[in-house]
Amino acid sequence: MQNKTVIAILAILTYAVFLCIGWTEGTFKYYWPDAVFFIAIILFLYFTFNFWRLNIPVYTSLVLALCLHMCGVFGWYSNSPLFIQWDHITHFFPLFAFTMFLYNFTRPWMADRFWNLKTWSVVMFLLLGGFGIGAIIENIEFAGFLSLGYGEGGLWFGGAGGGDAEAVTDAQARAIIEQGGGYLNTELDLAYNAFGTIAGVIFMSLIHFGFRKKEPSGTAQFSLQKPYL
Numbered sequence: 339m340q341n342k343t344v345i346a347i348l349a350i351l352t353y354a355v356f357l358c359i360g361w362t363e364g365t366f367k368y369y370w371p372d373a374v375f376f377i378a379i380i381l382f383l384y385f386t387f388n389f390w391r392l393n394i395p396v397y398t399s400l401v402l403a404l405c406l407h408m409c410g411v412f413g414w415y416s417n418s419p420l421f422i423q424w425d426h427i428t429h430f431f432p433l434f435a436f437t438m439f440l441y442n443f444t445r446p447w448m449a450d451r452f453w454n455l456k457t458w459s460v461v462m463f464l465l466l467g468g469f470g471i472g473a474i475i476e477n478i479e480f481a482g483f484l485s486l487g488y489g490e491g492g493l494w495f496g497g498a499g500g501g502d503a504e505a506v507t508d509a510q511a512r513a514i515i516e517q518g519g520g521y522l523n524t525e526l527d528l529a530y531n532a533f534g535t536i537a538g539v540i541f542m543s544l545i546h547f548g549f550r551k552k553e554p555s556g557t558a559q560f561s562l563q564k565p566y567l
Contacts, residue, residue, distance in 0.1 A: 341394050346384045349401040350377055356408040365411050376404040396435075396442050403435035425523075429472070429530035430537075437468045437538025445546060452547045464539055472531025476524055 353373040360366040380401060383392060407428045418424040441464055449456040 342384060342387055342392075342397060345394065345398055345401060346380055349380045349404075352401075352405060353377055353408060356405075356411055360411040363411055363413070369408060369411055372407060376408070379404070390439070390443050391445075392439070392442070396438050399435040399438055403432040406431055426526065426530045429475075429527050430534040433468055433472055433531045433534030434538040434541070436471055437464060437535045438542055440464050440467050441539065441542040441546070448546075452543060461539060461543075465535060468535025468538065469532060472528055472535065475531070476527055479527075480524075 353376055357366060357370055357373050360369045383390065383397065383400065387397070409424070410428075414424040418427075420427065444460050444464060447456070448454075448460050451457065
């Protein structure tokens with residue numbers, strides 16, 4: 339069995355486990371659309387693996403990044419286990435992973451040096467692509483809020499995060515409106531999307547240009563058949 343098949347199967351099983359936990363925590367109906375959407379992404383990339391020039395590290399990073407959002411079934415969006423809000427984590431790392439994905443795909447169009455107009459043209463494309471993905475995510479969240487209202491998961495807004503989305507009160511709704519009707523939340527999401535995109539470009543640039551094979555003449559070479567990441 340190919341490694342990518344193992345990763346895809348493990349990803350689907352992992353998302354299924356999250357849904358089982360959501361069932362016991364009372365958040366299943368809020369997270370099953372997210373799980374279905376994530377599984378569709380993983381399967382799409384699985385069947386177009388060669389087209390995107392994917393490899394196991396990048397494919398795995400995408401799977402793990404999407405898992406972070408599913409951790410919301412534990413109530414981490416309201417009670418983050420880290421010193422930073424869990425919502426920021428789930429915007430930073432998925433955009434980091436998707437930027438790695440885009441970078442890996444566009445490397446053939448880069449020059450053999452980082453400080454080159456051709457390379458930086460591609461880098462600008464990557465930054466705009468990452469920012470665009472982040473904006474699409476926010477539009478999806480907004481469309482979900484308009485149609486579904488308050489609750490848990492990516493398509494709802496303002497959920498308590500503790501397993502009971504129905505607990506959102508009028509007082510909570512007024513507080514959200516007083517803070518800008520969700521503008522603060524959206525702008526923070528976009529900011530962390532941007533941080534993740536920029537970090538992804540820096541990380542992949544260090545990998546791509548720092549670990550190239552060097553020819554005796556000093557000309558850098560790399561293999562598209564065996565990418566570093």
